[in-house]
Amino acid sequence: MPKYTLDALDKKIIRMISNDARVPFLEVARACNVSGAAIHQRIQKLQSLGIVKGSQFIIDPEKIGYETCAYVGLYLKYPERFDNVVEELRKMPEVVECHYTTGGMDMFIKLYAKNNHHLLSIIHDKLQPLGLSRSETIISFNAAISRPLNVADINDED
Amino acid sequence: MPKYTLDALDKKIIRMISNDARVPFLEVARACNVSGAAIHQRIQKLQSLGIVKGSQFIIDPEKIGYETCAYVGLYLKYPERFDNVVEELRKMPEVVECHYTTGGMDMFIKLYAKNNHHLLSIIHDKLQPLGLSRSETIISFNAAISRPLNVADINDED
DNA sequence: TCTGAAATTGAGTCATC
DNA sequence: GATGACTCAATTTCAGA
Numbered sequence: 001m002p003k004y005t006l007d008a009l010d011k012k013i014i015r016m017i018s019n020d021a022r023v024p025f026l027e028v029a030r031a032c033n034v035s036g037a038a039i040h041q042r043i044q045k046l047q048s049l050g051i052v053k054g055s056q057f058i059i060d061p062e063k064i065g066y067e068t069c070a071y072v073g074l075y076l077k078y079p080e081r082f083d084n085v086v087e088e089l090r091k092m093p094e095v096v097e098c099h100y101t102t103g104g105m106d107m108f109i110k111l112y113a114k115n116n117h118h119l120l121s122i123i124h125d126k127l128q129p130l131g132l133s134r135s136e137t138i139i140s141f142n143a144a145i146s147r148p149l150n151v152a153d154i155n156d157e158d
Numbered sequence: 159m160p161k162y163t164l165d166a167l168d169k170k171i172i173r174m175i176s177n178d179a180r181v182p183f184l185e186v187a188r189a190c191n192v193s194g195a196a197i198h199q200r201i202q203k204l205q206s207l208g209i210v211k212g213s214q215f216i217i218d219p220e221k222i223g224y225e226t227c228a229y230v231g232l233y234l235k236y237p238e239r240f241d242n243v244v245e246e247l248r249k250m251p252e253v254v255e256c257h258y259t260t261g262g263m264d265m266f267i268k269l270y271a272k273n274n275h276h277l278l279s280i281i282h283d284k285l286q287p288l289g290l291s292r293s294e295t296i297i298s299f300n301a302a303i304s305r306p307l308n309v310a311d312i313n314d315e316d
Numbered sequence: 317t318c319t320g321a322a323a324t325t326g327a328g329t330c331a332t333c
Numbered sequence: 334g335a336t337g338a339c340t341c342a343a344t345t346t347c348a349g350a
Contacts (some may be wrong), residue, residue: 004221004222006222014215014217017214017215018214018215018216018217019212019214020212020213020214021179021180021213021214021215022179022180022213024325024326024327024344025326025327025328026325026326026327027326034335034336035335035336035337036326036327036328036336036337037327037328037329037330037335037336037337038334038335038336040327040328040329041334041335042334049221050218050221051217051218051221051222052215052216052217052218053215053216053217053218054177054178054215054216055178055179055180055213055214055215055216056175056176056177056178056179056213056214056216056306057172057175057176057179057210057212057213058210058211058212058213058214058306059172059176059209059210059211059306059307059309060208060209060210060211061307063162063207063208063209064162064164064209064309066307069257071229071259071266086302086303089303090303093307093308094307095303096303096304096305096306096307097301097303097304097305098301098302098303098304099227099298099299099300099301099302100298100299100300100302101229101296101297101298101299102295102296102297102299103294103295103296103297107302108229108296108298109303112307136261137260137261138259138260138261138266139259139260139261140257140258140259140266141257141258141259141260142257142258143255143256143257144244144247144256144257144258144265145244145247145248145253145254145255145256145267146254146255146256147254147255148214148216148217148254149217149219149224149251149252149254149270150251151217151222153251182342182343182344183343183344184342184343184344185343192318192319193318193319193320194319194343194344194345195318195319195320195344195345195346195347196317196318196319198344198345198346199317199318200317
């Protein structure tokens, strides 16, 4: 039950700008056979609805020396301090995601480290002091797929 | 051991463009007290080195009806068919990440579904037929943190 | 590597349909 | 909702330091 149903033009716009935030709106306009002003207005609407939430350049962590990607399940000694722990995690630049999940663990985070040794030191020196009873680490050797949700390939009704 | 050591200007550029791919390069230039052409050249170099890998607008999956985010660990009946399974996963728009990991499972994927029922049908009707011996699903109720790796806060040497 | 200036192209606004 | 014309600003290129 989407809050807003995207029409074909919305989807084409989203497909183009979600793959390349720098594509000129006029180029999108030409590809869609509408005016530049129409694209401008559509994108403004999508942003005001919160469907489009901003843009970013993608930086390759490996290329800047962050060669280890890991997921860590955290089990807290004091689960009631959840919000506090989130605040601490937010201060750690290595932590890029934090989820509240099913599955018994209290939180599930994704982080980047320079190497396995650095990962270990992050877990021991920065995560343990947050009050962990234990943790479970999954290291990603390789991201075979990493991409945004492809809106254009999706049916609205099924 | 980064392949390329970023200087202060690179980091400032990356910090600005990784939060907003639409920021005018001239604005970056003014913030850095260099010419627009210098920013242009730096970003081209970062792209040719593969450090900057492109840009994207961020779409909120929830707002377009994808309200369930899940991680699924897959255990394959025939692990030698790994590459084949990756190709099949690539065809599923709901799958946004696929990792080859430690931890016993053969692959670890991230996907978006419309709701829990839809998630179940994806697992049963689309993932099981790929040849799973079993799977483990973690549902994310809430992403308390979701952001890019913050290059600017990072030390190159330690 | 950076600069400054020139040429081209795009963004954003608005009255109008 | 979309258009076309307009103004202002940004991108891109290039010779030169």
